[in-house]
Amino acid sequence: MVAQVLDLRLAAIAERVRAVVGPATEPISAAAATLAAAASATAVADEISQIGKAARLLVEMVETCLPEMEEDGSIETTCSRLRHDLRTPLVALKGYGELVLEIATDEGLDAVSAALGPLLEGVADVMVAIERALPAMSHAMAVEEGSEGDGPGLASYPSGRVLVADDSQANRDVLVKYLSREGHDVVAVADGLAAVEAVFEQPFDVVLLDMIMPGMNGDEVLKAIKAEPRLRLLPVIMISALDALDSIVRCIEAGAEDYLPKPFNRVLLRARIGACLEKKRLREVELSYLRAVEKELTIAREVQRSILPKAFPAHRSLAGHGLMDPAREIGGDFYDFFALDDDRVGIAVGDVSGKGVPAAVYMAMVRTQLRATALFGLSPAECLYRLNDHLSADNAEGMFVSLFYGIIDCGTGVFTYANGGHNWPILLRADGSVEWVKGTDDLLVGVIHGSAYHNAALELAAGDSLFVYTDGVVEAIDSAEAEFGKDRLAAVLADKAGLAPEMLCGGVLTAVRTFEGGLPHSDDLTCVAVRFLGGQADASRFEMRIANAIAEISRLISAVQAFLLRREVAAETAYPLAMAVEEAVANVIRHGYADSEPHAITVRLACDGGQWIAEVVDDGVSFDPTTRVSDNGGFHIGLLLIKTMVDEIEYIREADCNRLRMIKSSPRSRMPPP
Amino acid sequence: MTKILLVEDNEMNRDMLSRRLQRKGYVVVMAVDGGEGVAMAASEQPDLILMDMSLPVLNGWDATRQIKACPALKHIPIIALTAHAMASDREQALAAGCDGYETKPIELPQLLEKIESLLRRA
Structure with missing residues (x-):
């Protein structure tokens, strides 16, 4: 029973060889006949008769193909033996063909030369047909390949523009034929220099590069491609005989994507080209996704920039300045200042949870609602209370903002404020002493509906400044991951007492950047400074x-x-x-x-x-x-x-x-x- | 004149390759199996041997091992010729003592380059 099944399998193999390889041998027989008929062929008569003999042997072997099970009982070994036997006349045909071509070229036997092209192409085609009928790689591939070459179950790959550089006409023809059949657009060149010219002048998706070519070798072409920034991502597959493993390794180290052993296996070729194109396609998808993210970031930055106030409200007894140094990905910082009436100026600094576009949109909402509430003339605590109720009422994303809002009375220097979970600002006295503007321990805004917020007040004397900032300042880190910290901030400011607000903000930014040692911020960095210049002319x-x-x-x-x-x-x-x-x-x-x-x-x-x-x-x-x-x-x-x-x-x-x-x-x- | 010993059992391929090599100016002597190959290596003292691997009587690997075991012959470079393009074939050939490796069908320019480089080294 087992023997019978095995015999059926052997018969199937024989049938497959006849069906797949048989038709491919026809051009060889035709070319051999043309050669034999060439009248002027006496100089190469011997070789031509050998070609005829080899061609007949090949046809006979295919027609009468009857494989015998090898001693080890393995179908794979049996196929391997059969493949070896079938290749023997092909080795002779190729050898004699090339020899005759050499002689005919030397002797000017044009009729002979003309017939040899089809002969050598035929040899290459039959080699391919043998690989299709009896693939060497594995059984899995033998099944995948299917008798028609493109049976179901084959992975589908994207098609693309392929450059083939190989000095052997036969190799070029085989590759062009295969790849065109796979739906690729193929350009073939015969030497390294032409390959370099082609890749610099035309767009390609993948390059197949023979290792040894006249003039400029494959590895030199590879170097030229990888040295050009525009072409660095172009995948290159090296074509090489298997014994050149050392140079293959060198090429892969030099940036080659893969290699393809000679003689070509169609399945392997298809898979490697396909994998290259697929990788390239994924890289492009990734790139377009990156571009979309970049665009979103630009939008977020634009939103953030557009909501920041352009100038501090003009007032004879108050000067102010704000700056924000954004992180690469928007961190959600904002600041605002606005005149409530002739004598009162509102100042707000906030840091929205999250990053990117959602943070930017939330920030814009907080800013608008705060202004709307504040311009009613409500106290800071009242504003935060109302804002908190609005924001926490419909907050599926769980976002919130740390928010400091205060009102300066320019007549009296009284500063009334409320702090919703924000960093304590700094009161910088004219004499250089530093006081923390302690919070009222109230919650972040937007978290819990109905949270209470409290007012606190302090009085500014002429020359005193308030410095409000976000955690991007105190949590900036240096290369050793140490934090900038509150003490360092206080020390930087103590040195700058009496300076204009622009100098305070700029001085802190410079100090933080120096501390970071050129690393980019991981979060937005915001500073607002307000300097009180003295009360009303009539202080009574x-x-x-x-x-x-x-x-x-x-x-x-x-x-x-x-x-x-x-x-x-x-x-x-x-x-x-x-x-x-x-x-x-x-x-x-x-x-x-x-x-x-x-x-x-x-x-x-x-x-x-x-x-x-x-x-x-x-x-x-x-x-x-x-x-x-x-x-x-x-x-x-x-x-x-x-x-x-x-x-x-x-x-x-x-x-x-x-x-x-x-x-x-x-x-x-x-x-x-x- | 450089003398090459070609050990190849297939008559057609032996004839073909010898013709091609003679045309390139080499003197070619031939053996048809591994045993004859070892004997001719000793009698002909060739400058280089091209050894088919799947040979009758004594296969190419064993013939190579015998030649490389002989102090008088081991200096002769041997290039293995095989119809298989498997990495394991190359390793087996090198393990047996071959100095180079080519797959059939031969790419003549590549083979000539290898012959010349081995002769220069020898």
């Missing part, structure tokens, strides 16, 4: 506008106290006056409005001779406290308190506004009680 006056929100009161009172302190007003005057202002403003906010719209309340302080006058102006419903103080009920306890804190109150209703004046005499000038 104070004016501040706040929104009608309870949260605004602390900011107002901080500023009032800071002003009175700076004016060296005695505590026994300053304290009751501030308390009276607080009560009056709280009253307006709680009871003064019939609607829920935002309103502004203006508070002024002025010293007039021996007395201080505090004035509160609001556009709420008409209300005269001077006539209501004596009414019963808790509603007016605040007014009662005011009455006890100050010496006198006056009320005017003008231009749809309530104007309440509270007058407090200085102790020195105060009249003794009657």
Whole structure:
């Protein structure tokens, strides 16, 4: 039973040899007949008769092909033997053919020479046919190859433009024939110099390069290709006899993609060319993906650049500057400054989570919403609270922003701020001392809906600067992965007290870059510096506008106290006056409005001779406290308190506004009680 | 005159290759199997041997080993000729003591180059 199956397999092999190799032998027989008929062939008669003999032997071997199982019982060994036997007449045909061609060329036997081209081509074709019928590589390939050459199950490869450089006409013809059949566009040249000319002048997807060629060898052509930046990625396959392994290794080290052993195996050739083209295609896909990413990055950079303010709002008592040095991939930093009114400037610095386009889009949204909220005149804490609610309400991507927002009152130098999870800014005093503008320990903005944010305030004296930055500054690393750090930042700034904001920002950037030693930032680097140049010309006056929100009161009172302190007003005057202002403003906010719209309340302080006058102006419903103080009920306890804190109150209703004046005499000038 | 010993069992290929080599100016002596090849190496003292590997009586590998084992002959360079283009054939040939290796069908210019370079070395 087993023997029978084996016999069937041997019969199948014989059938395959007849079907595949048989037709390929016909041109050889025809060429041999033409040669035999050439009348002038006496000089090569012997050789021509040998050619005829070899051709007949070949045809007979193919026709009567009956392989016998080798002793080891292996089909592979049997095929190997058969392949060897079939090649023997081909070796003779090629040898005699080349010999006759040499002689005929020397002797000028043109008719003979003409017949030898087809003969040698025929030999090459039959070699190929034998490889197809009895592939040497493995059984798997024997199955894959299929009797028609292109059976199903063969991997499909992209087609491309192939350059073949080989000095042997027969090799060129075989390669051109194979590769054209595979759908490639093939150009063939016969020497190294022509190969170099071709690759420099025309586009190719892959080059097949014979190792040994007249004039310029394959390895020299390879060197020329790899030395040209434009062609460096062009895959080159070396054609070589197997015994030249050393030079193959050298070529692969010099940049060759692969090698192809002679004699050619069609399956191997197809696979190697295909793999090269596939690799090249993948490289191109990768390249186009990279280009798309680059384009996205450009868009993100453009968004980021376009939302940064072009200039600091002009003000006689304030100078400011901001800069951002972006990382290669957008890190999501932004800064903003805008005038809220004639005397107040808002300053914001934020760092959005994530990178690239999503960070840039989120950043643009944060900036817009912050401005929209801030321009209502709300306090920093109120702005952060509202922004947090907006951002956290619909945040499927889980993005957030660390955000520092503060308002400078240019009249008083009071800086009110709120910090949503951002790095502590630095207050650089005119004398070079450095203070951290500590946060209020509030959460990052956009994370938890309903988070509370708190105001804090500090007062800037003439010559003091505020420096706000992102973690790109303090987390910059040097080549040893050490961080730039807060202490180093403080030290850099301490040296620059009293300098213009541009110098502070530039100085820090230079220090960070020097620290990084030429490495690119891994994150955006942002610095904003604001320098307070001094209060109003008339320092005896104070004016501040706040929104009608309870949260605004602390900011107002901080500023009032800071002003009175700076004016060296005695505590026994300053304290009751501030308390009276607080009560009056709280009253307006709680009871003064019939609607829920935002309103502004203006508070002024002025010293007039021996007395201080505090004035509160609001556009709420008409209300005269001077006539209501004596009414019963808790509603007016605040007014009662005011009455006890100050010496006198006056009320005017003008231009749809309530104007309440509270007058407090200085102790020195105060009249003794009657 | 350079004398080459060609050991090849196939009559047609022996005749073909000897003609081609004679045309290039070499003196060619021939043996038809491995045993005769070893004997002629000793009697003819050729400058170089071209040795087919699949030979009757004594195969090319064994013939090469015998020649290379003989102190009087081991200086003669031997180029292996084989119909197989397998890397293992090359290794086997080199292991047997061959100095070079060519696959059939022969590329004559390549073979001549190898012959000349081995003769220069010898």
